[in-house]
Amino acid sequence: QVQLVESGGGLVQPGGSLRLSCAASGFTFSSYTMRWHRQAPGKERELVGSINWLGTPQYADSVKGRFTISRENVKSTVTLQMNSLKPEDTAVYYCNAHDWWGQGTQVTVSS
Numbered sequence: 001q002v003q004l005v006e007s008g009g010g011l012v013q014p015g016g017s018l019r020l021s022c023a024a025s026g027f028t029f030s031s032y033t034m035r036w037h038r039q040a041p042g043k044e045r046e047l048v049g050s051i052n053w054l055g056t057p058q059y060a061d062s063v064k065g066r067f068t069i070s071r072e073n074v075k076s077t078v079t080l081q082m083n084s085l086k087p088e089d090t091a092v093y094y095c096n097a098h099d100w101w102g103q104g105t106q107v108t109v110s111s
Contacts, residue, residue, distance in 0.1 A: 002026035004095045009105030012085055020080040022095030022102060029076040032098060036069060036080045038091035051078060085109045
C-alpha cells in the first residue's frame with residue numbers, strides 16, 4: 001500500500017522559513033520523480049517543484065531561489081526547504097509521485 005505522509009507545516013511570519021518533509025512507503029522510492037504541489041484557497045493546485053531519481057530538482061518560477069527540494073533515497077523521504085516565505089506562499093502543500101498523493105500539510109505565512 002502506497003503512502004505519502006507530509007509533515008512540517010505551520011504558521012510562519014513573512015520572511016521566515018519552514019521545512020516540509022514527505023515520508024514515502026509502498027513503492028520503490030528511488031525510481032520515481034517526486035513532486036511538491038500546493039493549493040491556495042480558491043485557486044487551482046500548482047506544481048511547486050520536482051526532483052528526479054538522479055536528484056536533479058526543478059522549480060516553478062514563483063519559488064525559484066527561495067525553495068529547495070532534496071531527497072534521501074535510503075530513508076525514502078523528500079524535503080521542501082522554504083525560505084523567504086511570502087503571504088502568497090500560503091497554501092496546502094502536497095507530496096506526489098506517479099498518481100499517488102499525500103494528505104497535505106497547511107502552510108500559512110502571516111504576520
